[in-house]
C-alpha cells in the first residue's frame with residue numbers, strides 16, 4: 003500500500019491536476035485501482051486530459067478490485083482506441099467475462115473500436131425511428147422527447163455513434179413533426195428527483211474539475227503569492243523565501259466568546275483557501291484585549307475549527323509578538339510617525355472633527371502633542387511602558403494624515419495603558435497594542451500572503467498598508483469579503499449571554515441557538531455547513547440568509563447520508579384481532595431505498611405494534627385525510643396487507659389508548675387492497691428488543707416568534723422546544739447508533755464530508771420516516787435515550 007503522498011505524486015506525474023489528485027486519493031479503493039493501472043502502463047506514458055479522465059473512469063468502475071485483463075483496457079485507452087466512457091465500460095465488461103482468454107481483437111469488437119457511424123446514417127435511422135413511433139409522438143408531444151432520446155441512443159446500429167450527433171438531429175426532426183412548442187407543451191413544475199448516491203458518484207467523476215467557492219468569485223480572483231505590490235520591493239524577496247511561494251492565511255478570532263455560524267464562513271474561507279492551494283493557515287488568537295478573554299473560549303474555538311475538518315498549521319497568539327510589536331512601535335516613533343498624546347477621549351473626538359452635538363464633519367485639528375520631538379516621544383513611550391501613567395493618561399498615536407477623507411488615517415491609537423495582567427504574558431506589560439496596530443504587523447511577521455477579513459474592514463486597508471510601510475516591513479494584502487448573517491435568530495454575544503444567564507436556554511450549546519457548539523449538539527454534520535457555505539459562494543457583499551434556507555441545506559445533506567428507521571413520536575398501540583398471539587412476519591426494509599450500499603434490515607410484523615396518534619382520525623368525513631379512520635383502511639410500510647379499524651379503548655380521560663384492527667389478508671380475491679397511503683409503525687416484539695423507548699424527544703422550532711428578533715426574552719416562542727415523553731423507535735436503532743461503516747461510507751460520497759469522532763453522541767443521526775431527522779442529544783445516558791430533532795423532513799413546519 004502506498005502512502006497518500008506517494009499516490010499523490012504518482013498521479014501528479016501522470017498529469018492529473020492538483021485538485022483532481024486530492025479528490026482521487028480521498029477514495030482509497032479508486033486510488034488503489036488507478037495506482038495499479040498507472041504502474042502497469044508506465045507513469046511516463048502520454049496521458050492527455052481525455053485519456054486521463056477515461057483512466058479515472060476505469061479505476062472508478064474497478065473500485066479497488068483487480069480484474070484480469072484490466073490492463074488491456076488501460077492499454078486501449080492509452081493507445082487512443084477506446085475513446086469514450088461507453089467504450090471503456092463495454093471493454094471492461096468484456097474482459098471481466100472473458101477472463102484469461104480475453105483478446106485485444108475481441109475487446110475492440112465488443113467496444114466498437116473502429117466502428118464508424120456517419121452523420122447521415124444517424125439521420126436516416128432517427129427519421130425511421132420517428133416514423134415508426136409517429137402516432138405516439140403526436141399524441142404525447144414534447145413530453146416524450148427525453149424518452150425518445152434514450153431509446154434512439156440504445157439502438158444497436160447507433161450504439162457506437164458519436165454521442166454529440168444525436169441532439170441536433172433529434173431536435174430538428176421532432177420539430178418537423180410537431181412544430182414549435184405551444185401551450186400543450188407547458189409542463190407543470192415537477193419536483194426534481196434527487197439522483198441516487200450511485201449516480202452522484204459517477205457524476206462526480208465525470209464533471210471534474212469541480213467549480214467551488216475557491217475557484218470562482220471573490221476567492222477565485224485573488225492575487226497569486228508574490229503579486230501584491232510593495233513600497234519596498236526587496237521585502238518581497240524575503241517574503242517569498244519564507245513562504246516558499248505557498249499561500250499563508252490566518253483565522254484570527256478574538257477569544258472573547260463562542261463562535262457562531264457566521265464564523266464558519268471565515269473558517270472555511272481562510273482554511274479552505276489555503277488548503278485549496280496547497281498552502282497553510284494559522285489559527286491566531288487575537289488576544290490583545292485581556293479583559294474580555296476566558297480559557298473556555300480558546301478551547302471552544304480550537305474545537306470548532308477541528309470539528310469543521312481543518313487543522314491549523316500553527317496555533318499562535320497576538321501576544322506571542324508583544325516584544326516585536328514593542329520594538330516596531332519604537333521604530334515608528336524614531337521614524338517620526340508616532341507620538342505620545344495625553345488628550346482625553348473627548349478631546350480626541352473633537353480633533354477628529356466630531357462636533358459638540360456629536361455629528362461628524364467638523365474641522366479636524368492636530369492636538370498639542372502632535373509635534374513633540376522624537377526623543378521626547380521615545381522617552382514618554384518608555385515611561386508608559388514602565389508604569390508612569392495610569393490608564394487614559396497617555397497613548398501612542400500614529401502620525402497619519404488629518405487631511406485624508408478616511409477616518410482610518412486620523413491618527414489612530416497604537417498603544418494604550420491597561421492595568422490588567424494578561425493570561426499569557428502575566429504582569430510583564432502595562433501597555434497593550436490596539437487591533438489597528440497589531441493586526442497588520444502580526445500578519446507581516448507571519449508572512450501572511452492573503453489577509454482575508456470581512457468587509458467592514460475595508461477602510462482599514464489604507465491604515466494597514468500605511469503602518470507596514472512606515473516601519474518598513476513586508477506589507478501583506480488585506481482583502482475583504484462579505485459577512486454571512488443568519489436572520490430570524492440572534493448571534494450577538496451579549497444577547498445570547500442574557501438568554502444563557504437567565505436560563506431561557508440550556509446553555510451556549512442549546513440546539514435552538516446558532517453558535518457552532520449549538521449547531522454541533524443539535525446534530526448538524528460539519529460537512530453540511532461546508533456544503534451550505536460553498537453553495538452561497540463568496541462575494542464582497544453581506545449575505546443575509548433566512549434560517550429556513552440553512553435548514554433546507556442540512557436536510558438535503560442528511561437526505562443522502564442517513565439511514566431510515568421507523569419511529570413514532572406519540573404512539574397508540576394497535577392490536578390485530580384476527581392474528582394469533584405468536585404470529586410473526588419478518589419484513590425486509592432497505593435502510594435507504596435506492597441505495598443498496600446501506601443494506602437492509604428486518605422488522606417483525608406481529609399482532610401488536612404502535613402507530614402515530616395523528617395517523618388515526620375518528621372523523622370519517624375529511625376527504626383529505628388518507629390514513630386510518632373507522633371507514634378507511636391504511637397500509638403499513640412494507641407490510642403485505644392493509645389494516646382496517648375495528649374498535650377503540652380509552653382511558654378515564656377519554657384519551658385513546660388502544661385501537662383494535664383487522665389484518666386484511668382475507669380479501670375475496672386474495673389480493674391486498676390498495677390503500678390511499680402507507681404509515682410507519684413500530685413493532686411490539688420484546689423478543690427482538692422492540693420497541694426502544696425514547697425518554698425525551700426534543701423537537702425544536704424557531705427560538706423567537708418575530709422574524710427579526712431583538713433578543714428580548716418576552717419574544718421567545720413558547721413552542722421553541724417541545725418535549726415528547728413517550729416516543730418509540732424500532733430496535734434497529736441500536737445498529738444505527740453503533741455507527742456502522744456504511745453510514746460513514748455513504749457520507750463520504752459528499753464532496754464536503756468531514757470525518758467526525760465516532761464516540762460522540764451527535765453523530766448517531768437517522769431519518770425517522772415521515773417525521774424528521776434526529777440524533778442523540780449529549781444529555782442521553784445508557785438507559786435514558788434523549789433525541790434532538792435536527793430538522794423536520796419538509797419546510798414549513800410550525
Ligand code: ATP
Nearest residue numbers: 254255256264265267268455456484485486487495
Ligand atoms: P462578532 O462581533 O459577531 O462576535 P467578531 O468580528 O467580533 O464577530 P472575531 O472573533 O473578531 O469576531 O472574528 C474572527 C474572524 O471571523 C474575523 O476575521 C471576522 O471578520 C470573521 N467573522 C466574524 N463574523 C463573521 C460573519 N458573520 N461572517 C463571516 N465572517 C465573520
Ligand code: MG
Nearest residue numbers: 255256258288
Ligand atoms: Mg471582533
